[in-house]
Amino acid sequence: MAYWLLKSEPDDFSIGDLKNKKVEPWNGIRNYQARNFIRKMKPDDKAFFYHSSCKAIGIVGSVRISSDYYEDTLALDSSSPYYDERALIENPWSAIDVEFENMFESILPLSRLKELAVHDHVLASLDLLKKGNRLSVMPITTEQWQCIFKYAAL
DNA sequence: GCCAACGTTGGC
DNA sequence: GCCAACGTTGGC
Numbered sequence: 001m002a003y004w005l006l007k008s009e010p011d012d013f014s015i016g017d018l019k020n021k022k023v024e025p026w027n028g029i030r031n032y033q034a035r036n037f038i039r040k041m042k043p044d045d046k047a048f049f050y051h052s053s054c055k056a057i058g059i060v061g062s063v064r065i066s067s068d069y070y071e072d073t074l075a076l077d078s079s080s081p082y083y084d085e086r087a088l089i090e091n092p093w094s095a096i097d098v099e100f101e102n103m104f105e106s107i108l109p110l111s112r113l114k115e116l117a118v119h120d121h122v123l124a125s126l127d128l129l130k131k132g133n134r135l136s137v138m139p140i141t142t143e144q145w146q147c148i149f150k151y152a153a154l
Numbered sequence: 155g156c157c158a159a160c161g162t163t164g165g166c
Numbered sequence: 167g168c169c170a171a172c173g174t175t176g177g178c
Contacts, residue, residue, distance in 0.1 A: 031161075032161090033161095131158090131159080132158070132159040132160060133159090133160090134159075134160060134161085
């Protein structure tokens, strides 16, 4: 089983939205590196849910990967903001389903993670904290997964 | 709104 | 294949 971190802008899709819906497609990824991580995901993998580009930035809960990856058909829908006219011929994008697992009692803020990382070498190794890392899908090691859960108030 | 950092595009 | 210009991400 592998672990991941998924970023979402909560104005578009939040952990609360997923809690209500139970299972939702994770689609609209238009970055090759992120897509390739999606393609490595397997059912029962786990992922942290991260809120980005908002007031309260940080990790807010976790989800379970609940499908194999499949083609992101939003790329083929000309009315979708995620439409990509090249996807039909040369550029298939991928999506996956995620199932709500849990919401932290309070957000684990990015600022807090940075503070903790000063004295925690496991957190310090997080890709999320590396300068300039903008990937919306990234792998998390087992060690990092457990470490973050330790700091998250459930 | 600003801007650093990275990704993508396209001319050469 | 290089690289400048442009677009996007995302924290602040």
